[in-house]
Amino acid sequence: MLFTIPGPAGAQHAFLPEAQWIALRSEASGTAAYENLRALTRLHRVPATAEFDQAAALILDRAREYGLQDAHAEQYPIDGSIHYGLMRSHVAWTVEGARLWQIEPQHTLLADWSSDPIRLADYSHSADVEAPLVDVGAGTSANDYAGKEVRGRMVLADGVLSTVQRLAVMKYGAAGIISDMPNQTTAWSGLDTSIVRWGHLDGSLPKGFAFMVSRATAAGLRAQLRSGTPVVLGAHVKAEVGPGHWTVVTATIPGTDAGAGEIVYSCHLDHQRPGANDNGSGCVTILESARMLSRLIGNGSLARPRRGLRFIWGPEVEGTMAYLSAHPDIRRVMRADVHMDMVGGDPFKNKSVLHVTETPWSLPTFITDIGASFAETIRDAATVYTEDGSHEEAAVVESRGGAPGTRNAFIVDVTPYAEGSDHDDYDSSTIAVPSLYLRDWPDIYIHTDHDTLEQIDATKLRRVALLGAASGYTFAGLDGSQSSVILPFLTARAEQRLAKGFQRAQLLALDADRTQEQASSEAHNLMRQTLRREQAALRSFAAFTQSDPPELAPALAALATQAATFNGWLDAIAKRGVHLASSADASSGAHDASAAAAQGSARGFAQRSAAAGHAGMRIPRRIAEFGPLTFQNDDVLLDRLGPERVGKIKLLSGDSSRLVNAQESGAIYAYEIVNFVDGKRSVAEIRDAVSGELGPVSLDLVSDYLQACEEAKIIAFR
Numbered sequence: 001m002l003f004t005i006p007g008p009a010g011a012q013h014a015f016l017p018e019a020q021w022i023a024l025r026s027e028a029s030g031t032a033a034y035e036n037l038r039a040l041t042r043l044h045r046v047p048a049t050a051e052f053d054q055a056a057a058l059i060l061d062r063a064r065e066y067g068l069q070d071a072h073a074e075q076y077p078i079d080g081s082i083h084y085g086l087m088r089s090h091v092a093w094t095v096e097g098a099r100l101w102q103i104e105p106q107h108t109l110l111a112d113w114s115s116d117p118i119r120l121a122d123y124s125h126s127a128d129v130e131a132p133l134v135d136v137g138a139g140t141s142a143n144d145y146a147g148k149e150v151r152g153r154m155v156l157a158d159g160v161l162s163t164v165q166r167l168a169v170m171k172y173g174a175a176g177i178i179s180d181m182p183n184q185t186t187a188w189s190g191l192d193t194s195i196v197r198w199g200h201l202d203g204s205l206p207k208g209f210a211f212m213v214s215r216a217t218a219a220g221l222r223a224q225l226r227s228g229t230p231v232v233l234g235a236h237v238k239a240e241v242g243p244g245h246w247t248v249v250t251a252t253i254p255g256t257d258a259g260a261g262e263i264v265y266s267c268h269l270d271h272q273r274p275g276a277n278d279n280g281s282g283c284v285t286i287l288e289s290a291r292m293l294s295r296l297i298g299n300g301s302l303a304r305p306r307r308g309l310r311f312i313w314g315p316e317v318e319g320t321m322a323y324l325s326a327h328p329d330i331r332r333v334m335r336a337d338v339h340m341d342m343v344g345g346d347p348f349k350n351k352s353v354l355h356v357t358e359t360p361w362s363l364p365t366f367i368t369d370i371g372a373s374f375a376e377t378i379r380d381a382a383t384v385y386t387e388d389g390s391h392e393e394a395a396v397v398e399s400r401g402g403a404p405g406t407r408n409a410f411i412v413d414v415t416p417y418a419e420g421s422d423h424d425d426y427d428s429s430t431i432a433v434p435s436l437y438l439r440d441w442p443d444i445y446i447h448t449d450h451d452t453l454e455q456i457d458a459t460k461l462r463r464v465a466l467l468g469a470a471s472g473y474t475f476a477g478l479d480g481s482q483s484s485v486i487l488p489f490l491t492a493r494a495e496q497r498l499a500k501g502f503q504r505a506q507l508l509a510l511d512a513d514r515t516q517e518q519a520s521s522e523a524h525n526l527m528r529q530t531l532r533r534e535q536a537a538l539r540s541f542a543a544f545t546q547s548d549p550p551e552l553a554p555a556l557a558a559l560a561t562q563a564a565t566f567n568g569w570l571d572a573i574a575k576r577g578v579h580l581a582s583s584a585d586a587s588s589g590a591h592d593a594s595a596a597a598a599q600g601s602a603r604g605f606a607q608r609s610a611a612a613g614h615a616g617m618r619i620p621r622r623i624a625e626f627g628p629l630t631f632q633n634d635d636v637l638l639d640r641l642g643p644e645r646v647g648k649i650k651l652l653s654g655d656s657s658r659l660v661n662a663q664e665s666g667a668i669y670a671y672e673i674v675n676f677v678d679g680k681r682s683v684a685e686i687r688d689a690v691s692g693e694l695g696p697v698s699l700d701l702v703s704d705y706l707q708a709c710e711e712a713k714i715i716a717f718r
């Protein structure tokens with residue numbers, strides 16, 4: 001049943017017969033997804049609001065129309081204190097109307113909720129105020145308010161909205177905020193001043209409202225203020241923040257073997273109107289994958305797979321946590337996740353690249369390789385098509401009969417794990433459902449009124465719907481009998497990554513910021529962690545299929561042999577002494593602990609230095625509820641320890657970028673440190689693991705972070 005067919009017209013997959021690939025490809029419709037998206041983009045889909053529920057109803061109608069089973073909506077109460085797993089729930093928001101007028105020097109309507117809801121920041125409270133406007137710059141530090149009377153007035157600010165609310169409204173008594181807070185930074189930032197950004201106030205604060213205006217509008221107001229013209233605004237808001245509910249829609253395609261586990265498709269249904277790419281696109285594309293599979297399995301074109309398929313649409317991260325918390329039985333049988341968050345951007349408009357995103361190294365898996373391989377098949381055919389117009393079917397172009405898709409290339413790559421969506425939950429160690437995460441990045445219009453249907457390519461929607469359907473269907477049907485084809489395929493990809501790991505290790509070995517010995521030690525650690533990850537990814541196929549494939553042992557041995565060769569080359573670099581560190585750099589101290597830890601784990605605990613020894617040898621284990629430690633509106637350490645204590649966590653503090661190599665943010669280290677806690681690894685071994693994945697970090701930073709987790713009762717030491 002397995003074929004490999006060369007050339008862009010073929011299926012080119014070791015694990016899905018060509019006839020099945022072509023059946024899926026022919027069924028995939030970018031137009032169906034595009035028309036569903038048109039409907040979604042009319043709704044302002046802030047979680048726990050009436051319009052979010054309208055979006056949920058729309059998805060539910062379609063799921064039923066497409067013949068999915070058990071299609072229904074679930075509601076989860078929220079009030080800011082109910083917990084779902086580790087996560088504290090947020091609040092709901094009801095808006096009757098809101099308008100912002102400029103009254104002096106001229107009478108103009110600046111914002112109207114009924115026609116343009118993005119202009120009212122989420123969690124704005126009721127207000128009825130006519131008052132002068134005061135420019136406070138960013139409005140995020142006390143200095144911004146020095147010598148300015150803002151009490152009872154409105155402030156014009158472009159800083160982070162919740163910080164402005166805390167200072168201007170809560171501390172200095174301002175009535176409300178006019179904000180031109182810019183969008184996420186990209187190379188194109190600031191070029192289009194007509195963009196209005198989506199804004200959110202802090203839902204836990206009891207007062208304040210904010211209207212969002214474009215940079216151009218704000219510049220006009222600032223110019224009037226600078227010229228001494230009094231600017232008077234009238235703000236009218238009727239809105240309420242309080243308890244409510246989250247809604248999650250779910251539906252299934254049952255498998256033939258209830259004991260074989262489930263494959264889940266996820267996305268997030270929330271975000272501002274229009275929110276076409278973020279994330280209307282992911283919602284309609286998993287819906288299209290569902291429609292295709294339901295139809296083809298229903299009419300017998302595809303065999304019903306062993307494992308069932310489950311589709312989930314809810315508020316980002318929060319809906320996922322609520323659903324997984326309410327259904328521990330389902331959570332435990334989920335075997336893989338296909339997650340889509342922004343998958344339809346026309347790259348020549350929103351500047352996006354579609355990334356097939358790997359799982360974090362704490363959760364090695366074979367599933368990314370299967371998804372990546374489907375993506376590459378479409379990409380290669382699309383490239384040929386753009387060059388000479390041939391292979392239109394294989395290129396999965398959505399232009400039949402005047403359909404709205406482009407003839408663009410499929411710009412897609414495979415990237416390391418990146419944070420920022422529901423996959424953070426699935427991939428975290430206490431849930432451990434590996435995600436095939438598909439995402440556009442960057443998107444110059446994300447979280448703005450410009451994220452419209454106009455930026456979306458129906459051809460791309462069709463390609464990703466096919467990629468998603470083929471991947472999920474393959475995961476659902478996998479069994480050990482396919483190992484003779486799949487394991488060699490997976491091993492070849494693992495060998496490529498091992499070789500890339502060596503390239504990184506070689507650079508580390510030459511790192512002039514470390515002594516020869518430290519540099520060599522970190523380089524060897526990187527090879528050791530890379531080998532461990534790739535071997536674990538191959539083993540994950542045996543675990544997934546609950547089989548004992550004969551190809552596994554030779555594949556693991558092949559990787560070990562390859563790694564041994566690379567390690568020999570690293571030793572040769574050390575012996576040649578080509579390393580460039582000066583003695584001044586080497587004794588600077590920042591890397592001392594990290595080097596000690598790396599050497600410690602290389603040589604075994606017996607030889608570890610006394611100083612690093614005790615902290616490094618302790619073995620943490622997870623306690624408390626399931627889930628990662630940060631969510632959309634909740635940070636567990638902040639909740640449990642308070643801002644003062646969290647401010648002292650070295651990994652997360654402002655100067656951590658000096659200490660944390662290779663990555664600008666400590667957040668991704670924090671996520672992985674907690675994920676590597678398994679009751680077996682010592683603190684030093686966790687340091688080695690995150691250092692291999694993300695770049696060398698000191699034992700001190702890892703130990704200090706885990707200490708805070710112990711205080712917060714997330715972990716306990718054995």
Ligand SMILES: [Zn+2]
Binds near residue numbers: 268279341342
């Ligand atoms: Zn998103």
